[in-house]
Amino acid sequence: METDAQARLLEFAAPLFAQKGFAAVSIRELAQAADVSIALIYYYFGGKEGLYQAVLEAQFAPIEVLLEKVRGLSPMPPEEGVRLYARGVVEVHRRSPYLLRLMNSELVKPTACFDVVIQKYISQILASLSAVLREGAASGIFKDNLNEQYATISLAGSMNFFFIAKPLLMSFAPLPEFTDEVYADQIVDIFLHGIMRP
Amino acid sequence: METDAQARLLEFAAPLFAQKGFAAVSIRELAQAADVSIALIYYYFGGKEGLYQAVLEAQFAPIEVLLEKVRGLSPMPPEEGVRLYARGVVEVHRRSPYLLRLMNSELVKPTACFDVVIQKYISQILASLSAVLREGAASGIFKDNLNEQYATISLAGSMNFFFIAKPLLMSFAPLPEFTDEVYADQIVDIFLHGIMRP
Protein backbone atom coordinates (compact mmCIF):
# COMPACT_ATOMS: atom_id res chain seq x y z
CA MET A 1 0.00 0.00 0.00
CA GLU A 2 1.40 3.37 -0.96
CA THR A 3 1.12 6.18 1.52
CA ASP A 4 0.59 9.80 0.63
CA ALA A 5 4.07 10.85 1.76
CA GLN A 6 5.62 8.13 -0.37
CA ALA A 7 3.73 9.25 -3.44
CA ARG A 8 4.50 12.92 -2.82
CA LEU A 9 8.20 12.20 -2.50
CA LEU A 10 8.25 10.25 -5.75
CA GLU A 11 6.36 13.04 -7.48
CA PHE A 12 8.40 16.01 -6.34
CA ALA A 13 11.79 14.32 -6.39
CA ALA A 14 11.59 13.49 -10.10
CA PRO A 15 11.92 17.04 -11.44
CA LEU A 16 14.60 17.91 -8.90
CA PHE A 17 16.78 14.95 -9.83
CA ALA A 18 16.16 15.52 -13.52
CA GLN A 19 17.01 19.21 -13.49
CA LYS A 20 19.89 19.39 -11.02
CA GLY A 21 21.35 15.91 -11.10
CA PHE A 22 21.66 13.40 -8.30
CA ALA A 23 24.64 14.97 -6.53
CA ALA A 24 23.33 18.51 -6.59
CA VAL A 25 20.07 17.73 -4.79
CA SER A 26 20.08 17.51 -1.00
CA ILE A 27 17.83 15.41 1.16
CA ARG A 28 16.55 18.56 2.87
CA GLU A 29 15.54 19.96 -0.48
CA LEU A 30 13.70 16.79 -1.41
CA ALA A 31 11.85 16.67 1.90
CA GLN A 32 10.90 20.33 1.68
CA ALA A 33 9.63 20.03 -1.88
CA ALA A 34 7.35 17.16 -0.90
CA ASP A 35 6.45 18.90 2.36
CA VAL A 36 7.41 15.96 4.55
CA SER A 37 10.16 15.48 7.09
CA ILE A 38 13.64 14.29 6.24
CA ALA A 39 13.21 11.19 8.34
CA LEU A 40 10.53 9.83 6.03
CA ILE A 41 12.98 9.57 3.18
CA TYR A 42 15.01 7.18 5.30
CA TYR A 43 11.92 5.39 6.55
CA TYR A 44 10.55 4.63 3.09
CA PHE A 45 13.56 4.61 0.82
CA GLY A 46 16.57 4.19 3.07
CA GLY A 47 18.13 7.45 1.96
CA LYS A 48 18.71 9.68 -1.04
CA GLU A 49 19.99 6.94 -3.28
CA GLY A 50 17.04 4.69 -2.54
CA LEU A 51 14.65 7.49 -3.36
CA TYR A 52 16.53 8.15 -6.57
CA GLN A 53 16.25 4.54 -7.60
CA ALA A 54 12.54 4.49 -6.83
CA VAL A 55 12.10 7.63 -8.92
CA LEU A 56 13.88 6.00 -11.83
CA GLU A 57 11.72 2.91 -11.61
CA ALA A 58 8.52 4.93 -11.45
CA GLN A 59 9.51 7.17 -14.35
CA PHE A 60 10.59 4.27 -16.54
CA ALA A 61 7.49 2.22 -15.94
CA PRO A 62 5.59 3.66 -18.95
CA ILE A 63 8.37 2.41 -21.21
CA GLU A 64 7.59 -1.16 -20.29
CA VAL A 65 4.08 -0.61 -21.64
CA LEU A 66 5.44 0.84 -24.86
CA LEU A 67 7.84 -2.07 -25.32
CA GLU A 68 4.97 -4.51 -24.90
CA LYS A 69 2.93 -2.63 -27.46
CA VAL A 70 5.79 -2.71 -29.98
CA ARG A 71 6.32 -6.43 -29.48
CA GLY A 72 2.62 -6.94 -30.09
CA LEU A 73 2.79 -5.03 -33.38
CA SER A 74 5.82 -6.73 -34.86
CA PRO A 75 6.58 -7.92 -37.40
CA MET A 76 6.18 -4.70 -39.32
CA PRO A 77 7.81 -3.02 -42.29
CA PRO A 78 11.25 -1.67 -41.26
CA GLU A 79 10.43 1.90 -42.25
CA GLU A 80 7.41 1.79 -40.03
CA GLY A 81 9.51 0.45 -37.19
CA VAL A 82 11.87 3.41 -37.43
CA ARG A 83 8.99 5.86 -37.46
CA LEU A 84 7.39 4.10 -34.53
CA TYR A 85 10.56 4.48 -32.50
CA ALA A 86 10.75 8.22 -33.10
CA ARG A 87 7.06 8.66 -32.34
CA GLY A 88 7.54 6.60 -29.21
CA VAL A 89 10.25 8.94 -27.94
CA VAL A 90 8.00 11.94 -28.51
CA GLU A 91 5.09 10.22 -26.81
CA VAL A 92 7.10 9.15 -23.78
CA HIS A 93 8.64 12.58 -23.42
CA ARG A 94 5.22 14.15 -23.44
CA ARG A 95 3.92 11.86 -20.74
CA SER A 96 6.95 12.02 -18.48
CA PRO A 97 9.11 15.01 -19.29
CA TYR A 98 11.75 14.09 -16.71
CA LEU A 99 12.56 10.69 -18.09
CA LEU A 100 14.87 11.70 -20.91
CA ARG A 101 16.99 13.85 -18.62
CA LEU A 102 17.25 11.13 -16.02
CA MET A 103 18.26 8.70 -18.72
CA ASN A 104 20.81 11.11 -20.10
CA SER A 105 22.32 11.64 -16.66
CA GLU A 106 22.73 7.91 -16.23
CA LEU A 107 24.37 7.57 -19.62
CA VAL A 108 26.80 10.37 -18.91
CA LYS A 109 27.69 9.40 -15.37
CA PRO A 110 26.06 6.18 -14.23
CA THR A 111 25.13 5.85 -10.59
CA ALA A 112 24.73 2.63 -8.68
CA CYS A 113 21.25 2.29 -10.20
CA PHE A 114 22.60 1.86 -13.70
CA ASP A 115 22.11 -1.88 -14.01
CA VAL A 116 18.86 -2.01 -12.16
CA VAL A 117 16.94 0.40 -14.28
CA ILE A 118 18.82 1.73 -17.25
CA GLN A 119 20.30 -1.38 -18.72
CA LYS A 120 16.95 -3.09 -18.30
CA TYR A 121 15.15 -0.61 -20.54
CA ILE A 122 17.66 1.19 -22.71
CA SER A 123 19.35 -1.94 -23.96
CA GLN A 124 15.96 -3.34 -24.95
CA ILE A 125 15.00 -0.20 -26.82
CA LEU A 126 18.27 0.04 -28.69
CA ALA A 127 18.26 -3.67 -29.39
CA SER A 128 14.80 -3.55 -30.92
CA LEU A 129 15.67 -0.53 -33.05
CA SER A 130 18.84 -2.30 -34.08
CA ALA A 131 16.85 -5.39 -35.07
CA VAL A 132 14.52 -3.32 -37.22
CA LEU A 133 17.47 -1.88 -39.10
CA ARG A 134 19.03 -5.30 -39.55
CA GLU A 135 15.82 -6.68 -41.00
CA GLY A 136 15.57 -3.75 -43.38
CA ALA A 137 19.10 -4.34 -44.59
CA ALA A 138 18.52 -8.08 -44.93
CA SER A 139 15.35 -7.62 -46.96
CA GLY A 140 17.06 -5.22 -49.33
CA ILE A 141 15.13 -2.10 -48.42
CA PHE A 142 18.04 -0.45 -46.66
CA LYS A 143 21.61 -0.26 -47.87
CA ASP A 144 23.42 -3.53 -47.43
CA ASN A 145 26.61 -1.98 -46.09
CA LEU A 146 24.69 -0.35 -43.26
CA ASN A 147 26.17 -0.87 -39.81
CA GLU A 148 23.02 -1.16 -37.74
CA GLN A 149 24.64 -0.41 -34.42
CA TYR A 150 26.13 2.88 -35.54
CA ALA A 151 22.94 3.80 -37.32
CA THR A 152 21.00 3.07 -34.15
CA ILE A 153 23.22 5.39 -32.13
CA SER A 154 22.86 8.04 -34.78
CA LEU A 155 19.07 8.06 -34.70
CA ALA A 156 18.86 7.74 -30.93
CA GLY A 157 21.33 10.60 -30.57
CA SER A 158 19.32 12.87 -32.83
CA MET A 159 16.14 12.26 -30.88
CA ASN A 160 17.69 12.56 -27.43
CA PHE A 161 19.76 15.62 -28.16
CA PHE A 162 16.72 17.45 -29.43
CA PHE A 163 14.75 17.08 -26.23
CA ILE A 164 17.74 17.64 -23.97
CA ALA A 165 19.06 20.72 -25.68
CA LYS A 166 15.86 22.27 -27.01
CA PRO A 167 15.10 24.58 -24.07
CA LEU A 168 18.60 25.99 -24.14
CA LEU A 169 19.12 26.19 -27.86
CA MET A 170 15.89 28.13 -28.07
CA SER A 171 17.26 30.70 -25.66
CA PHE A 172 19.92 31.89 -28.07
CA ALA A 173 18.50 30.94 -31.44
CA PRO A 174 14.72 30.70 -31.25
CA LEU A 175 13.42 27.65 -33.05
CA PRO A 176 10.36 27.81 -35.24
CA GLU A 177 7.32 26.87 -33.22
CA PHE A 178 6.83 23.46 -34.70
CA THR A 179 5.59 20.59 -32.63
CA ASP A 180 7.83 17.82 -31.43
CA GLU A 181 6.11 15.46 -33.84
CA VAL A 182 7.14 17.62 -36.76
CA TYR A 183 10.74 17.45 -35.62
CA ALA A 184 10.55 13.69 -35.18
CA ASP A 185 9.12 13.31 -38.67
CA GLN A 186 11.87 15.44 -40.19
CA ILE A 187 14.52 13.41 -38.42
CA VAL A 188 12.96 10.19 -39.62
CA ASP A 189 12.65 11.51 -43.15
CA ILE A 190 16.32 12.43 -43.30
CA PHE A 191 17.35 9.18 -41.66
CA LEU A 192 15.23 6.89 -43.81
CA HIS A 193 16.22 8.69 -46.98
CA GLY A 194 19.82 8.36 -45.88
CA ILE A 195 19.77 4.62 -45.31
CA MET A 196 17.46 3.60 -48.16
CA ARG A 197 18.82 1.72 -51.07
CA PRO A 198 19.14 4.07 -54.06
CA MET B 1 52.88 33.99 -15.92
CA GLU B 2 51.45 30.58 -15.12
CA THR B 3 52.69 28.79 -12.03
CA ASP B 4 53.07 25.08 -11.73
CA ALA B 5 50.26 24.75 -9.20
CA GLN B 6 47.93 26.68 -11.46
CA ALA B 7 48.71 24.41 -14.40
CA ARG B 8 48.36 21.27 -12.31
CA LEU B 9 44.99 22.34 -11.01
CA LEU B 10 43.72 23.03 -14.52
CA GLU B 11 45.03 19.69 -15.69
CA PHE B 12 43.64 17.47 -12.95
CA ALA B 13 40.39 19.29 -12.45
CA ALA B 14 39.25 18.77 -16.03
CA PRO B 15 38.65 15.00 -15.86
CA LEU B 16 37.06 15.27 -12.42
CA PHE B 17 34.54 17.90 -13.51
CA ALA B 18 33.90 16.05 -16.76
CA GLN B 19 33.28 12.67 -15.15
CA LYS B 20 31.45 13.59 -11.97
CA GLY B 21 29.88 16.93 -12.77
CA PHE B 22 30.42 20.26 -11.08
CA ALA B 23 28.33 19.62 -7.98
CA ALA B 24 29.73 16.20 -7.22
CA VAL B 25 33.35 17.32 -7.03
CA SER B 26 34.61 18.88 -3.79
CA ILE B 27 37.34 21.44 -3.43
CA ARG B 28 39.30 19.04 -1.25
CA GLU B 29 39.17 16.42 -3.98
CA LEU B 30 40.43 18.88 -6.56
CA ALA B 31 43.30 19.98 -4.36
CA GLN B 32 44.28 16.43 -3.57
CA ALA B 33 44.24 15.36 -7.21
CA ALA B 34 46.58 18.19 -8.15
CA ASP B 35 48.61 17.62 -5.00
CA VAL B 36 48.34 21.20 -3.81
CA SER B 37 46.61 22.78 -0.84
CA ILE B 38 43.01 23.87 -0.82
CA ALA B 39 43.97 27.47 -0.24
CA LEU B 40 45.62 27.71 -3.64
CA ILE B 41 42.34 27.17 -5.39
CA TYR B 42 41.08 30.30 -3.73
CA TYR B 43 44.33 32.16 -4.31
CA TYR B 44 44.36 31.54 -8.05
CA PHE B 45 40.76 31.01 -9.01
CA GLY B 46 38.68 32.45 -6.18
CA GLY B 47 37.00 29.12 -5.43
CA LYS B 48 35.52 26.04 -7.04
CA GLU B 49 33.40 27.92 -9.52
CA GLY B 50 36.33 30.04 -10.66
CA LEU B 51 38.41 26.95 -11.23
CA TYR B 52 35.58 25.34 -13.13
CA GLN B 53 35.29 28.35 -15.40
CA ALA B 54 39.04 28.38 -16.00
CA VAL B 55 38.88 24.68 -16.88
CA LEU B 56 36.12 25.35 -19.38
CA GLU B 57 38.05 28.16 -21.00
CA ALA B 58 41.20 26.08 -21.25
CA GLN B 59 39.38 23.08 -22.67
CA PHE B 60 37.45 25.12 -25.19
CA ALA B 61 40.46 27.03 -26.45
CA PRO B 62 41.26 24.52 -29.25
CA ILE B 63 37.80 25.15 -30.68
CA GLU B 64 38.65 28.76 -31.33
CA VAL B 65 41.51 27.58 -33.51
CA LEU B 66 39.23 25.23 -35.39
CA LEU B 67 36.66 27.97 -35.96
CA GLU B 68 39.35 30.22 -37.36
CA LYS B 69 40.49 27.48 -39.71
CA VAL B 70 36.96 26.90 -40.97
CA ARG B 71 36.43 30.60 -41.57
CA GLY B 72 39.64 30.65 -43.54
CA LEU B 73 38.48 27.77 -45.75
CA SER B 74 35.03 29.08 -46.57
CA PRO B 75 33.36 29.41 -48.95
CA MET B 76 33.28 25.71 -49.68
CA PRO B 77 30.82 23.22 -51.17
CA PRO B 78 28.04 22.51 -48.62
CA GLU B 79 28.68 18.76 -48.59
CA GLU B 80 32.27 19.43 -47.70
CA GLY B 81 31.20 21.77 -44.92
CA VAL B 82 29.08 19.05 -43.35
CA ARG B 83 31.91 16.55 -43.54
CA LEU B 84 34.32 19.10 -42.10
CA TYR B 85 32.04 19.61 -39.11
CA ALA B 86 31.89 15.90 -38.32
CA ARG B 87 35.64 15.51 -38.76
CA GLY B 88 36.13 18.53 -36.54
CA VAL B 89 34.15 16.93 -33.73
CA VAL B 90 36.25 13.77 -33.97
CA GLU B 91 39.46 15.78 -34.04
CA VAL B 92 38.52 17.94 -31.06
CA HIS B 93 37.39 14.94 -29.06
CA ARG B 94 40.71 13.25 -29.71
CA ARG B 95 42.71 16.23 -28.55
CA SER B 96 40.64 17.04 -25.49
CA PRO B 97 38.50 14.08 -24.43
CA TYR B 98 36.85 15.97 -21.59
CA LEU B 99 35.43 18.74 -23.67
CA LEU B 100 32.34 16.99 -24.99
CA ARG B 101 31.28 15.90 -21.53
CA LEU B 102 31.78 19.34 -20.10
CA MET B 103 29.73 20.77 -22.94
CA ASN B 104 27.03 18.21 -22.45
CA SER B 105 26.82 19.01 -18.74
CA GLU B 106 26.40 22.67 -19.52
CA LEU B 107 23.66 21.95 -22.04
CA VAL B 108 21.78 19.75 -19.59
CA LYS B 109 22.11 21.97 -16.55
CA PRO B 110 23.86 25.24 -17.25
CA THR B 111 25.97 26.74 -14.48
CA ALA B 112 26.85 30.39 -14.05
CA CYS B 113 29.56 29.93 -16.69
CA PHE B 114 27.06 29.21 -19.43
CA ASP B 115 27.17 32.59 -21.13
CA VAL B 116 30.87 33.13 -20.66
CA VAL B 117 32.05 29.98 -22.36
CA ILE B 118 29.34 27.86 -23.86
CA GLN B 119 27.29 30.40 -25.68
CA LYS B 120 30.47 31.92 -27.05
CA TYR B 121 31.53 28.69 -28.78
CA ILE B 122 28.52 26.44 -29.23
CA SER B 123 26.34 29.09 -30.77
CA GLN B 124 29.10 29.83 -33.28
CA ILE B 125 29.54 26.20 -34.20
CA LEU B 126 25.84 25.55 -34.64
CA ALA B 127 25.40 28.81 -36.50
CA SER B 128 28.12 27.95 -38.98
CA LEU B 129 26.75 24.46 -39.55
CA SER B 130 23.32 25.97 -39.96
CA ALA B 131 24.66 28.42 -42.53
CA VAL B 132 26.25 25.61 -44.52
CA LEU B 133 22.92 23.80 -44.69
CA ARG B 134 21.10 26.99 -45.70
CA GLU B 135 23.53 27.59 -48.53
CA GLY B 136 23.14 24.03 -49.71
CA ALA B 137 19.37 24.38 -49.77
CA ALA B 138 19.56 27.75 -51.51
CA SER B 139 21.87 26.46 -54.21
CA GLY B 140 19.61 23.50 -54.92
CA ILE B 141 21.92 20.75 -53.74
CA PHE B 142 19.89 19.98 -50.64
CA LYS B 143 16.15 19.62 -50.43
CA ASP B 144 14.39 22.95 -50.51
CA ASN B 145 11.95 22.13 -47.73
CA LEU B 146 14.82 21.41 -45.36
CA ASN B 147 14.60 23.16 -41.99
CA GLU B 148 18.23 23.92 -41.36
CA GLN B 149 17.88 24.44 -37.63
CA TYR B 150 16.30 21.05 -37.02
CA ALA B 151 18.75 19.39 -39.36
CA THR B 152 21.60 21.02 -37.47
CA ILE B 153 20.36 19.67 -34.15
CA SER B 154 19.94 16.26 -35.72
CA LEU B 155 23.52 16.03 -36.94
CA ALA B 156 25.00 17.59 -33.81
CA GLY B 157 22.97 15.18 -31.70
CA SER B 158 24.22 12.15 -33.59
CA MET B 159 27.82 13.17 -33.16
CA ASN B 160 27.58 14.16 -29.51
CA PHE B 161 25.58 11.16 -28.42
CA PHE B 162 28.10 8.83 -29.96
CA PHE B 163 31.02 10.15 -27.94
CA ILE B 164 29.02 10.57 -24.75
CA ALA B 165 27.38 7.17 -24.76
CA LYS B 166 30.02 5.07 -26.50
CA PRO B 167 31.89 3.83 -23.41
CA LEU B 168 28.66 2.71 -21.79
CA LEU B 169 26.93 1.32 -24.82
CA MET B 170 29.99 -0.78 -25.46
CA SER B 171 29.71 -2.30 -22.01
CA PHE B 172 26.47 -4.07 -22.82
CA ALA B 173 26.58 -4.39 -26.59
CA PRO B 174 30.18 -4.36 -27.81
CA LEU B 175 30.60 -2.17 -30.85
CA PRO B 176 32.71 -3.24 -33.77
CA GLU B 177 36.21 -1.87 -33.35
CA PHE B 178 35.96 0.82 -35.96
CA THR B 179 37.65 4.13 -35.52
CA ASP B 180 35.79 7.27 -34.62
CA GLU B 181 36.43 8.58 -38.11
CA VAL B 182 34.61 5.62 -39.60
CA TYR B 183 31.60 6.39 -37.45
CA ALA B 184 31.71 10.07 -38.37
CA ASP B 185 31.84 9.16 -42.04
CA GLN B 186 28.88 6.80 -41.75
CA ILE B 187 26.86 9.47 -39.96
CA VAL B 188 27.72 12.01 -42.61
CA ASP B 189 26.88 9.56 -45.40
CA ILE B 190 23.45 8.88 -43.98
CA PHE B 191 22.84 12.53 -43.25
CA LEU B 192 23.96 13.85 -46.64
CA HIS B 193 22.06 11.15 -48.48
CA GLY B 194 19.04 12.06 -46.40
CA ILE B 195 19.05 15.76 -47.18
CA MET B 196 20.19 15.63 -50.81
CA ARG B 197 17.80 16.50 -53.54
CA PRO B 198 16.68 13.31 -55.29
Next chain:
DNA sequence: GTCTATATTGCGATAGAC
Protein backbone atom coordinates in the same frame (compact mmCIF):
# COMPACT_ATOMS: atom_id res chain seq x y z
C1' DG C 1 3.71 6.61 10.11
C1' DT C 2 5.36 11.01 11.05
C1' DC C 3 7.63 14.25 13.57
C1' DT C 4 11.52 16.98 16.33
C1' DA C 5 15.96 16.98 17.98
C1' DT C 6 20.51 15.90 17.60
C1' DA C 7 24.92 13.49 16.51
C1' DT C 8 28.48 13.52 13.12
C1' DT C 9 30.78 14.25 9.15
C1' DG C 10 32.39 16.88 5.33
C1' DC C 11 31.92 21.15 2.82
C1' DG C 12 33.41 25.91 1.31
C1' DA C 13 35.96 29.63 2.84
C1' DT C 14 39.50 32.50 5.38
C1' DA C 15 43.31 33.96 8.55
C1' DG C 16 47.85 33.97 9.41
C1' DA C 17 52.56 31.77 9.51
C1' DC C 18 56.39 31.08 6.51
Next chain:
DNA sequence: GTCTATCGCAATATAGAC
Protein backbone atom coordinates in the same frame (compact mmCIF):
# COMPACT_ATOMS: atom_id res chain seq x y z
C1' DG D 1 53.24 31.61 -3.48
C1' DT D 2 52.21 27.95 -0.55
C1' DC D 3 50.96 25.85 3.56
C1' DT D 4 48.42 24.58 8.16
C1' DA D 5 44.80 25.43 11.15
C1' DT D 6 40.35 26.51 11.93
C1' DC D 7 35.59 28.64 11.62
C1' DG D 8 30.79 28.38 10.43
C1' DC D 9 27.58 25.90 8.10
C1' DA D 10 25.00 22.50 5.58
C1' DA D 11 24.82 17.68 4.60
C1' DT D 12 23.66 12.84 5.80
C1' DA D 13 21.92 9.95 9.08
C1' DT D 14 19.73 8.27 13.47
C1' DA D 15 17.22 8.15 18.02
C1' DG D 16 13.30 8.60 20.33
C1' DA D 17 8.74 10.97 21.26
C1' DC D 18 3.98 10.79 19.73
